[in-house]
Amino acid sequence: MLQKLRDRTSGWAATIVIGLLTLPFLLVVDQGYLGGVGANSVAQVKAPPTWWAGAPSWWPASMLWRHEEVSTDEFRQRFEQERMRQRQAQGDDFDPRAFESLENKRTVLDSLIDEKALLLAAERAGVVVGDVAVRDYIQGMPAFQVDGRFDATRYQLALSSQMPPQTPRQFEALVRQSLQQSLLPTGIATSTFATDAEVDRIVRLADETRDAQVALLPPHEEDTAEVTDAQAQAWYDAHKGDFMRPETVTIEYVEVGPEQVPAPEQADEATLRSRYEEEKARFVEPERRLASHILIRVDADADAATRKAAEEKAARLAEEAAADGADFAALARANSEDPGSREDGGDLGWVEQGVMVAPFEEALFAMQPGQVRGPVQTDFGYHVLQLRQVEAGAQEPFEQVREELAREQAQADRERAYSELTGRLTDVIYQNPSTLDSAARETGLQVQKLGPFSRDQTIGVAASPEVKRAAFSESLIEDGTASDPIEIGPSHSVVIRVIDHAPEEPRPLAEVRDTVVAAVRADRRGKAAVAAAEALVERLRAGEALADVAAAANAEVVPLDGLPRGAPVPTAAANDVLFEAALPVEGTPSVGRFGLEDGRQAVFVLTAVHPGDPAKLTPEQRTQLRAQLAQIDGTAAADDYVRRLRERFIVVVEESQL
Structure with a gap:
């Protein structure tokens, strides 16, 4: 019956029937299904149901379509990642204003749309990524390995250092989705091959x-x-463009730097001792615990019976490990499912607080040397813990850290003096932003002049890309007001004001x-x-x-x-x-x-x-060239697959959300 209904769900009759069936849902339908993008989304990728490829995209048939959305948070996070990447690559040449262009935003959004299209395609194709594949992929990542082997401690540290921090379950979900998205294009890319005839033709041309x-x-x-x-x-x-007079500006500025900030007085003994008492915890060697463990792993989606069996096994191992004369290392090598420590008898090395997941750490730091405890449940499964040794923290005396405290106090005093002077300067300028003279008089600083200079010239404080960008910004040129403090170095900033501007213009023919x-x-x-x-x-x-x-x-x-x-x-x-x-x-x-x-x-x-002679290729060279040609063809085929996906699906973009 269902198969007959499916076979007949095409054409105008099916459209009418589905329209009648979906009318009752009119009052609860999500506006995103009506063709628009939700308030928290930048784009939406829509695909018709697999059983009705020709389903119309208008309501009410659109309710049958599958869709994936690019949320505003997702876009902003990816855009910030791209900003950081370009800033790191370009260094001082990075222009944050230019980076905010619509073209850059669309480039980032296009990559996210491609990912959503791939995710939809994978779901429609029934692609499923199993837990073993996810675990193997994570354990194979070099970032989580020590001496070529997966290390659980490094894994936890890496996840906790993310912004925002991630739990193992969240990271596994991210890896699962990434693998699901990449399997189809990767399969296409790796399925291409080059024939001997193609290799010969390339050699004849390339070596000609x-x-x-x-x-x-x-x-x-x-x-x-x-x-x-x-x-x-x-x-x-x-050819007027060949005879242009470049745009120039002339600025006045007030500089606040090491030469303008008075040197602080040397801190007295009482101040340093007070700082030591306030920050005593900094000068304590943290307590460390030498630990071993046995892990009985439990997958996140395991059923209750599987969890119960793992817990019981861990409890039995805990009893064996706590028995007189027990060899914990031998038990770990025989039973632990942690590949990072199993071969070392479960040895985790010295552990400090803040490194392990909370349940593990709470149990470990509540134990006494020589004690065995378990089972302890974490996201990884059930652990049996052994505390082998405790190394207590030690307090460093004041005399030992006095010089360090003195340097830090002097630096803090310099920074405070710089901040106070910059703050006073800024406060006065805000009261009268159309001039720097009054602010300079009240702070004892000097108004200096620079220019005219063009965008290509590097002179004085205008050697700083930040100063140059501000000097040529539309707001400062049009308003004639002072800028915010512009940092050009550590504890070194300037406030500028454009006092003259000459736009780019052609030089007269006579000139x-x-x-x-x-x-x-x-x-x-x-x-x-x-x-x-x-x-x-x-x-x-x-x-x-x-x-x-x-x-x-x-x-x-x-x-x-x-x-x-x-x-x-x-x-x-x-x-x-x-x-x-x-x-x-x-x-x-x-x-x-x-x-x-x-x-x-x-x-x-x-x-x-x-022509080049293919016969001169060694077997190794021929194999390598064939692989290179296949890789080139495979990359092109995968790119074409993604492009055609976007042509088959409907992509709706809300540029006002960018």
Whole structure:
């Protein structure tokens, strides 16, 4: 019955039936299903049901569609990750204002949309990632390994150091989803292959060499003909971008740095002792405990019976380990399911507080040396603990840390003085942001002037990218008000105000006429050189010998035998021309010309083409090349798969949420 209904759910009749069935849900339908994006989403990827590929996207049939949303929080987190990546890659050249462009936001959003499309496709294809695959993947990650083996302590530390911190269960869910998304494109990418015929064709092309005779023509004669006013004006109008006066600003600024902040007085003994008492806990060696454990692992989705059996096994092992003469290490090697410590007899090394998960740590730090306790339940399963040794913390005396305290106090005093001076400066400027004079007088600082300077110039405080970005920002230029303090170094900042701005504009023709005339003459000379070279090429095509043509043009002939593809000889561009030239045919020379970087021209005759020899490949080289070609094809196929997914699904983007 159900199969018959499914077979008939297509066409206009099915649409009407489904419409009638879904009418009762009108009052509770989510607006996201009606085609819009929710208030907490940036984008939505929608796919029709697998059993009705032609389902319309309009309501009420749209209620049958599956969808995945890109939440605003998800987008912002990924965008911040990209910001950090680019800031790290670009260093001082990173421009936070430019990074906030809509183009960058769409690039980040597109990657998230691709991931959601892949997730939908995986679900529709019935892709499921098992617990064993997740566990094996995590244990194989180098970040969680010590000496090539998974280490539970490092795993916990890595997760707890994330922002925000993650539990193992949360991380496993993330890994599971990532694997589910990647399995299909990875399968496509790894399913491609290259045939021997393809390898041979690539070798023939890539290793091809060519023999040519090249005549290097002498520089064309200088153009000394008159450049009329009309010619100069026409060139100027067509190339105004070449004659621009750069945008410049002139700023005034007040600097607060080491030279402006008075040096603090040396802290007295009482201050240092008071600081020591307040921060005594810093100078205590933490208590450490030498521990071992046996883990009976339980998966997160295990049923009650499985959990009960694991708990009972851990309890039995705890009794055995606590018995007189028991060998805890031997029990661990035989029973523990922690691959990071099992071969070492369950040894976890020295453990400090704040390292392990809470239940484990609470039990361990409540034990006495030599004691065995268990079972202790955590997210990993059930543990049997053995405390082998305790190393108590020790307090460092004041005299031992006095110098460190003095340095820290001096630094704190300098920072406090800097903050107070910067705060006073800022408060006064906020009262009258249209000038720096009054603020400078009240703080005893000096107003300095810099400029005019352009975006490309690096002078004074404008060598700081942050200062330059602020100086050329629209808000400071238009308002003429002072900036917020701009940090240009540790405890070193400036407040700037733009006092003059000259926008980018073309220099008048009268000012650049000599440059324009030179450009016109250089252009005419270049065109004349090309025309002369083309005339020589026509003579070569007509059958004249290159030696005769070169002698008549007073050109130097250079043989280029065995020229490899891609070599920058005579230049990279010239090499491209030589390898794009038609193959020489008996009785018909392959000729052409190319330009050199110094403006000279060259004409050539291609005399022979030598394809690469696939027989020279060793078996290892052939295998490696085949793998490289397969990888290239596989990557292209996976990219094409993702692109076609987006074409099959409906993607709705709410740019106002970006």
